[in-house]
Amino acid sequence: MSTAAAVSIKAASERMKRVFEERVESAKIMNLFITAGFPRKEDTVELILGYEKNGADIIELGMPFSDPLADGPTIQYSSEKSIEAGFVMDDIFDIVAQVRKRSQIPIVLMGYINPVIHYGLEKFFAKGQEAGIDGLILPDVPVEESGLIQQASQSHNIPLIYLVAPNSTDERMKLVDQRSGGFVYCVSVTGVTGARKGDEVDESVKRFIERINKNITNNPVLIGFGIASHTDAMRISEKADGFVVGSALINNIRSLDGDAEWKEKHFRFVRELKFGSA
C-alpha cells in the first residue's frame, strides 16, 4: 500500500499536488470540463482563464471525438460543433501552451483513445508534456487496457486518471486507486454524462461515497456526472475532495447563444457553482 501511495503521489504533478494540499476542509475542489473548440476555437483559452478567475481549481479539457459513447447528447453536441469547425489534435497543445503563459492551473485532458492512437502515442505524450498537461482521462480505456499507454504515460510524466462507478467492486476501486495519479474520478450515477435533477443524484450516492472513502486512500477523490448547481455540488461532494461539472456548463453556454454578454453571464454561473448565489 505504501509503495503504491508513493508511486501515485510522485505521479501527480506539482501543480496538481498543490491544489489538494492547499485545500481547506470546507472548500471543495471544483474541476470544470470544457470541450476544446466550443463554442468557437478562439473562446477556449479565454474560457479556461475565466474559469480559473471565477473559482475553478482544475480544468478538464475535452478532446472532441465523433463517437463519444460515454457521454450524453450535450457533450456529443459540443464535440460535433468543434469537429465541424475544423478541430485538430494540435489545437489542444496550442491551447494548453497559451494558457501556460498566464496560468498554472492544472489541466487534465479528457477524450477517447482512437484519436490519441491515431495521433501517435509517443508524439501525443511528448507534446502534452511540453505543453504542460497534468493528467489524462480516457473513459474508454479501463485499467485492463492501459498496457497500450502505460509506458508513454510514465516516461512523459503524464499520469492517467481512471474512473470508478457505483457498480465497481471494492477490489476494483483499490486497483484504480493504485493506477491513478492526481485524483480518482468517481461517476456518481450509473449513466452517461448529462445534467440531471437534484434528487436523482442523491440516495444512490451515499453508500457509494462510503465505499470510495474506504477503498481509495492514495488519491484525492472528485465526483462528477449530473451536477448542475451549487446545491447539487455541495450535497454530492460532502464526503469527497471536490466535484466535476461538464454538461451543465455547455448547456449554460448554449442557453446564452446570441447574447452579447454571454461570457460575463457564463462566468457568473461558474462563480455560483462554486460559491452559491449571493
Place this chain on the structure above:
Amino acid sequence: MSTLEKSPETDNLTYNFPNSSGYFGKFGGKFVPEILIPALDELEREYKVAKDDEQFKKERLHHLREYVGRPTPLTLTERLTEHYGTGKIYFKREDLCHTGAHKINNTIGQVLLAMRMGKKRIIAETGAGQHGVATATVCAKFGLECIVYMGEEDMRRQKLNVDRMRLLGADVRSVTSGSRTLKDATNEAIRDWVTNVDDTFYIIGSVVGPHPYPMMVRDFHDVIGLETEAQCLEIEGRDPDYILACVGGGSNAIGIFHRFIDKKHVKLIGLEAAGEGAETNKTAATFSKGQPGVLHGSLSYLLQTHQGQIALAHSISAGLDYPGVGPEHSHLFDTKRVDYRPVTDTEAMDAVKRCSMLEGIIPAIETAHAIAWLETLMPTLTKDDIVVINCSGRGDKDMGTISEYFYGTNGQS
C-alpha cells in the same frame, strides 16, 4: 440432426482465439467505460458456464431446429454454375432461417443467456433491420421487453423491417446523431446499456463490441460452418475449395469460416462493401481503406479521418454500412488466412439481378456482395472446384432499394 448437435468444444481446432483477455492476436479487448466492466465480467462468467451446460446446449439446439428451421440446406445452384461453366457453386441457405437471415442463430443464443441471467429488458442496435427483427422475434417468443436503436437513415431505407419490428412488439427508437446509421445506433445502444446496466441485456448483432461479444456471437453462428462441413462431405465427399461470405461486422462470415480456419486447403474469401469504390470516400471497405483503431469497445480495423475521427461509411446495403469490422477478422486479415476483397454497389446490384433470374433466389444486398465475387473468381477455376457462398439472407427487406435502383422511384417502371 447430427451436424447440429456437434458442438464447437468437441472440435480439434488448433486455432484458439481469443485469449483470456479477449484478444485475437493484436485485436479485440474491452475498451469500454468503467460502468460496463462489471457487466462484461458477469456476461463472460455466465457465458462460460452456459456454454458447457448440457441443459443450455439442448435448449439452444431445440430452438434452432424447431423454431429457426435448422439445419439449412446446402443448395447446388445449377444455372449459376452453368452460367460460369467452371466449378460448382453451392449456397448455404441462411436465407431460409426464420426471419430471413442468419442473424437469428445469434439472437436465440443471446436471449437464452439473458433469461438465464434473469435480465428482462433487451436492447439491440440494427442497421439493415435484420438483427433488429431477429431480436424482436425472440423477445416476442419469450415475452421480453425489446428496444431497438436504428439510425434514421436506415429506418427510411429498411422501412419494411421497421414495421416488422413494431408488429413484433418492439420499441424502435430512431437515432438522429452522426450519420444516422448503424454506427450511431450502436453508440445509442451502448449509452442505454451504460444507463440501465442492472436490468438490461444488450444483444449485439455481429462479431463486434467488447470481449466476450465477438467470441460469443461467433460461437452462436458456428453452426453454419459445422453444417456446411458435414453437408459438403455428404454431397461431394470432401471439403469445399472456396468459401465466400460478405463482411459487415462479420458474423455470417466468421460463422461459416471458423470451422475451416485450420483447414488450410480451404480458401476463405470475405467480401466487404466498397460502396462507390474502395478508393473513394463513399465506401465501407474497412480493410482496403482503414487502419487499426478503437470503436465500440474493441481494437480493430476502422475507417477514420486523418484526425482519428470515425469516418462515415457508405454502402447501398444498410447491413454493411459500418466503418468497423469484428476484431477476429482483423486478425485473419493481418495473418492473411482470409482474403478480403472490396465489391462495389453496382457489382452487388448486378449480382442481385443475376442471382434472382438464374436461381429464383432474391438475395439480400449484403449477400449479393459475396455472390458478385463469382464474376472475378469463377474464370480462374477448373471444373472440379467447389465453391460455397454463405447465402446470409433474403432480399425481401431490400425491395424498396431494389425497386428504386432498377425500376425508378417507388418501383414504378
